[in-house]
Amino acid sequence: MDSRPQRLREARIAKGFETAAAAADAFGWNRNTYASNENGNAAFSYRRAKEYAAAFGVRPEWLYDSAGPMRPTAEPGYVPIIGRVGANPDGVVLFATGQDAGDLAPIPPGGTDKAVALRVVGHSMRGIADDGALIYFEDQRTPPTPDMLGHVVVVEVDTDEVLVKRLLRGSRGGLFDLESVAGPTRHDARLRWAAHITAIIPPYQARRIIRGVA
Structure with a gap:
């Protein structure tokens, strides 16, 4: 196909x-x-x-x-690496791109079977996650909460983009500013959902725990 x-x-x-x-x-x-x-x-x-x-x-x-296996993995204790982030300064998540698409990573401490991971590519997220690191979040698709303000989170905006950004208040209720680690701030974005980052695994350890899917 x-x-x-x-x-x-x-x-x-x-x-x-x-x-x-x-x-x-x-x-x-x-x-x-x-x-x-x-x-x-x-x-x-x-x-x-x-x-x-x-x-x-x-x-x-x-x-x-067309990335990874057609069916969800049934391997207990592991969750999918669903894409890459940090390959450009906009913080856009590139879903299921590259050779690691479809790979698995262990559920992080405190995580659930709804956890997913992103692999960091490049150096545009330096200071938060270096090239090769894993970023985990719970894929629950819930609206942003006040405790996310000021923190780097994973969000989906109404243009179908999934981003890793620092969440800030927008100019009015229901809108948010999204501050990039490197790059311009996106103002007054409408969000479909936001998720806390639950774990960041450094590159050296990430290389040791990633499991490829045949």
């Missing part, structure tokens, strides 16, 4: 739905929207890929970017 629409079709068929319309009806999706996503007439975002992946029982990283 070499394209996102093809992988979506494969996931739908593997789940037992003979037609796109049957899948759309089962999960309450708009028939035309889903059909356009599956036939390639309309691209779908990573956020939508997560919804489709959850419905069809596949990994969103595989569905969106």
Whole structure:
């Protein structure tokens, strides 16, 4: 499978739905929207890929970017490395890119099975996490809370980007400024969710604990 629409079709068929319309009806999706996503007439975002992946029982990283195994890992005690961060000064998370896509890392102390990890690439996050480090957070998709203000957190903005930024108050309620470790501050962003960073593993130790997925 070499394209996102093809992988979506494969996931739908593997789940037992003979037609796109049957899948759309089962999960309450708009028939035309889903059909356009599956036939390639309309691209779908990573956020939508997560919804489709959850419905069809596949990994969103595989569905969106052909990264790692199709199915979620069942290996106890490990969580997925879902992407890279720090490869550019904007703090954008690059989902499931590079050779480590699909790799696993141990659940950090105090973490749960909802934990996920990001691998730091480059030196734009120096002072927080060096090149090769792992950043963990709980993938719970909940709104930002007051105790996150002033801290570096993982956020998703309404443009489908996932970022690692310092969270600050915006100009009015419901808006936030996102301060980069290196690079300009993004002002008055609307957030879909925010998550505390729960652990940062230094590069040397990260190299020792990452487990590749065949």
